[in-house]
Amino acid sequence: MNSEKRETPSGVRPAAHAAGRACPFCATPAAAQFCGSCGRDTTAPRRPCGKCGRLVPSKESFCWSCGAAFKSDLRWKVPLIVFLFLLAFAISIGLALLK
Amino acid sequence: MARFKDPNIPAAAFGPYLEPGEQLRHWAYGVKQPNMLLMIPLFALAVLPGAIAVALLTKEYVVGLTDRRFIVLRFKGKNLDVQEVTDYPLNSLPEVKASTGGLFTHIKILDPAKPFVAKFHRMGMPGNREHGMAIEAALTGKQA
Numbered sequence: 297m298n299s300e301k302r303e304t305p306s307g308v309r310p311a312a313h314a315a316g317r318a319c320p321f322c323a324t325p326a327a328a329q330f331c332g333s334c335g336r337d338t339t340a341p342r343r344p345c346g347k348c349g350r351l352v353p354s355k356e357s358f359c360w361s362c363g364a365a366f367k368s369d370l371r372w373k374v375p376l377i378v379f380l381f382l383l384a385f386a387i388s389i390g391l392a393l394l395k
Numbered sequence: 396m397a398r399f400k401d402p403n404i405p406a407a408a409f410g411p412y413l414e415p416g417e418q419l420r421h422w423a424y425g426v427k428q429p430n431m432l433l434m435i436p437l438f439a440l441a442v443l444p445g446a447i448a449v450a451l452l453t454k455e456y457v458v459g460l461t462d463r464r465f466i467v468l469r470f471k472g473k474n475l476d477v478q479e480v481t482d483y484p485l486n487s488l489p490e491v492k493a494s495t496g497g498l499f500t501h502i503k504i505l506d507p508a509k510p511f512v513a514k515f516h517r518m519g520m521p522g523n524r525e526h527g528m529a530i531e532a533a534l535t536g537k538q539a
Binding site: 318344377 | 414440441443444446450452466471477478479480481482484508509
């Protein structure tokens with residue numbers, strides 16, 4: 297198996313931004329990291345609102361356009377995982393008792 | 396095995412996030428599994444619930460390389476329901492570590508504000524390995 301590791305020559309290069317770039321949140325032309333109109337970081341991770349479809353910074357817990365709240369998937373995944381393990385233990389104990 | 400039989404489906408997901416005139420050159424499907432220190436106890440406790448837990452906690456990504464940016468879309472579901480969009484301008488790219496083995500291409504972006512790590516299986520979609528290696532080469536500044 298050929299495995300070749302590659303790295304960039306050295307750390308972070310100076311920030312630069314392409315001309316004509318628009319703020320992903322308010323669509324205002326933004327030449328800098330922070331939008332001059334809405335003040336948000338134009339390079340920040342963002343997510344589309346499930347209700348209105350507009351992009352919202354991932355750190356924000358509410359859509360600034362329609363007010364919809366964002367809920368983490370872990371809210372239902374963690375209880376489901378715990379339930380599956382408890383079910384598996386209950387089944388294994390039940391089978392052990394039947395023997 | 397393949398997550399996407401048609402590679403144009405993940406490519407189409409980038410459409411709404413491209414800037415005017417931006418060209419998508421390469422795209423690939425990848426995953427980020429939970430930490431191995433979590434996966435081992437989960438499997439040790441119970442195999443089937445452990446496997447389900449790992450599947451539930453695995454994050455799916457499609458990544459795209461354009462002429463200007465490296466774009467990461469975290470999604471869920473068959474219909475590519477995008478959950479999060481992260482982009483890294485190619486002219487101010489943070490440190491990148493990448494490697495290609497027999498099965499996987501690993502890409503890790505060491506950005507303190509928005510770190511990214513994922514692995515790209517060669518069977519993820521048709522051409523996933525070629526796209527993954529091309530992205531790796533572009534991000535690390537080496538020739539493929």
